[in-house]
Amino acid sequence: MRLTLRTLDVSLGVWVLLWLVAAVVVASSIKQLEDGAAAVVTAGDGLEETSAGLRRAAGGLHETADALEAIDQLPFVPGDPAGAVERTAEDVERFAVRVRVTADDARAAGEDAEKSARTLAIVLGLAIALVPTVPFVVLYLLLRRPIGQELART
Numbered sequence: 001m002r003l004t005l006r007t008l009d010v011s012l013g014v015w016v017l018l019w020l021v022a023a024v025v026v027a028s029s030i031k032q033l034e035d036g037a038a039a040v041v042t043a044g045d046g047l048e049e050t051s052a053g054l055r056r057a058a059g060g061l062h063e064t065a066d067a068l069e070a071i072d073q074l075p076f077v078p079g080d081p082a083g084a085v086e087r088t089a090e091d092v093e094r095f096a097v098r099v100r101v102t103a104d105d106a107r108a109a110g111e112d113a114e115k116s117a118r119t120l121a122i123v124l125g126l127a128i129a130l131v132p133t134v135p136f137v138v139l140y141l142l143l144r145r146p147i148g149q150e151l152a153r154t
Helices: 005-072 081-130 134-153
Strands: none
């Protein structure tokens, strides 16, 4: 088989195309990390809703404790049901605060991960597409004429 300029052109085209395909595959794979990060943000939103529900439950427990204070005065009711319910309400409030903090942390981490994945997909995709191809293409274009003349002589 005789080497021609057309063969070199096609070979270069295939080389560039393969690197572009590799860049797209890598960029899209990394971009999928954004989906995972979005799920973390959604989980943070869910935790925020859970925290709000816990705060409402604590409010209801406080009201129940207030209502039970009247029963505490009755001689046939042993213990301190109002105090027990009040302590439970305070525990639920503390838990709600911890859940809200966790929700904020999850949301912030997810948003950061989304931005990082997006940036990484772009940068790595461009690097894979351009680093191995641009110098080779430029060099080939500079040397194409002399290569063509040399191939024509043989």
